[in-house]
Amino acid sequence: MGENITTWSALAEPNRLHIVELLRGGPLTVGEIAERLGLRQPQVSKHLRVLSDSGLVEVYPRANRRIYKLRPQPFLELNDWIHSFRTIWEGRLERLDDYLRELQE
Amino acid sequence: MSTQMEITYTFNAPRELVFKAFTESQHLRNWWGPKGWDFQVAKADFQPGGVFHYSQKPADGGDIMWVKFEYSEIVTSEKIVYTSFFSDEEGNVVRAPFDANWPLKTLNTLTFIEDKGKTTLTTIIVPVSPTEEEYKTFFSSREIVQDGFSGTYDQLAEYLKI
Numbered sequence: 001m002g003e004n005i006t007t008w009s010a011l012a013e014p015n016r017l018h019i020v021e022l023l024r025g026g027p028l029t030v031g032e033i034a035e036r037l038g039l040r041q042p043q044v045s046k047h048l049r050v051l052s053d054s055g056l057v058e059v060y061p062r063a064n065r066r067i068y069k070l071r072p073q074p075f076l077e078l079n080d081w082i083h084s085f086r087t088i089w090e091g092r093l094e095r096l097d098d099y100l101r102e103l104q105e
Numbered sequence: 106m107s108t109q110m111e112i113t114y115t116f117n118a119p120r121e122l123v124f125k126a127f128t129e130s131q132h133l134r135n136w137w138g139p140k141g142w143d144f145q146v147a148k149a150d151f152q153p154g155g156v157f158h159y160s161q162k163p164a165d166g167g168d169i170m171w172v173k174f175e176y177s178e179i180v181t182s183e184k185i186v187y188t189s190f191f192s193d194e195e196g197n198v199v200r201a202p203f204d205a206n207w208p209l210k211t212l213n214t215l216t217f218i219e220d221k222g223k224t225t226l227t228t229i230i231v232p233v234s235p236t237e238e239e240y241k242t243f244f245s246s247r248e249i250v251q252d253g254f255s256g257t258y259d260q261l262a263e264y265l266k267i
Contacts, residue, residue, distance in 0.1 A: 008232045082110050085110055085211070085230055086110055086112065089110075089112050089228060089230075090112065091139070092136070092137060093112065093114040093226070093228075095136040095137075095140065096116065096123075096126055096136045097114070097116055097117075098136070099126065099132075099135050099136040100116050100117070100118040100122060100123065100126065101117070101118075103118075103122065103126075104117075104118060104122075
């Protein structure tokens with residue numbers, strides 16, 4: 001696991017985001033990803049390495065091929081992160097609502 | 106699930122007042138932090154490039170938390186854009202106290218729109234990667250990230266849980 005690559009920065013690169021979107025449909029090989037996205041294979045390999053270092057995808061061998069698939073954990077963490085902010089903000093906005101009401105009374 | 110978070114809230118108040126509630130320390134202390142928490146402002150410089158640095162301390166005697174904003178854009182009564190992060194007393198970035206895996210800064214965009222005496226506030230929060238390079242990368246592709254993820258990620262989260 002790369003220590004300096006966060007989920008966010010890995011996903012911020014458009015081609016990597018496209019790869020992740022593509023893998024939502026199921027596991028694929030480098031060749032299949034390259035073909036579907038119209039990218040060169042070495043370029044796809046490079047992006048897959050970053051995605052793999054950041055823990056977003058994992059690879060497993062099947063026959064003599066390497067298959068890439070998404071790992072659920074970082075996406076669940078992403079979801080938790082968003083949820084934690086939403087909870088904080090919703091509470092805050094309700095307090096402001098009360099406060100504005102008091103101010104205007 | 107989306108890589109940006111958007112919250113819309115309508116207040117029964119004119120937007121000048123709502124805007125002031127976000128920009129003046131004496132207002133912020135009354136509602137920003139959880140009820141009963143001790144809220145202290147260390148620095149308040151409300152202008153682009155300025156910072157707002159405050160602390161909040163739980164009523165039950167828990168640890169004090171420092172938070173810092175760096176304002177990047179301000180349009181009076183209309184818009185506030187700032188980066189927010191947990192900090193130490195000196196204002197240096199620290200990891201989020203609730204989750205050591207997310208030391209991230211967030212970029213917060215607040216837009217105030219008034220209609221018939223009510224003000225609708227839209228808050229958009231996106232994560233900011235910690236290094237300058239990652240920051241640039243994130244912003245250069247932010248729209249694609251948003252388009253690509255909005256909505257569709259609920260399905261992904263569901264799918265991945267299986």
